[in-house]
Amino acid sequence: AEKAALFGPNLLAQDMGAQFGGEVTDYEEGLKFVTFHGSGHMVPQFRPQAALHFLQKFVKGEELAPLLPLNATLMDMDDKSFRTAASAWTEDAMASPFVQKGERGDVYEDTADVA
Numbered sequence: 001a002e003k004a005a006l007f008g009p010n011l012l013a014q015d016m017g018a019q020f021g022g023e024v025t026d027y028e029e030g031l032k033f034v035t036f037h038g039s040g041h042m043v044p045q046f047r048p049q050a051a052l053h054f055l056q057k058f059v060k061g062e063e064l065a066p067l068l069p070l071n072a073t074l075m076d077m078d079d080k081s082f083r084t085a086a087s088a089w090t091e092d093a094m095a096s097p098f099v100q101k102g103e104r105g106d107v108y109e110d111t112a113d114v115a
């Protein structure tokens with residue numbers, strides 16, 4: 001079986017840059033429902049980078065992504081305004097503080113040459 005693109009030799013996670021990892025639904029009283037794409041119920045096994053990113057943000061009390069406009073706001077937009085807003089949101093979501101340059105640190109240190 002072929003390994004997924006996120007994994008390199010010896011199943012070491014490889015930096016693939018910013019990626020869409022799932023969805024967060026915010027409810028009242030601070031309750032959040034988090035979905036990780038491509039993992040089923042085994043998030044740490046099948047999406048280790050997304051799991052680590054989530055845990056780091058969760059422990060620090062940080063948001064995972066910028067908030068989207070309300071549905072009513074989106075419904076009032078014409079196509080051009082929607083595309084502009086969606087592009088701006090995507091750029092914001094792929095920048096600091098949601099994605100950090102060098103966020104991996106030493107966690108995924110390359111040990112492929114270690115015997």
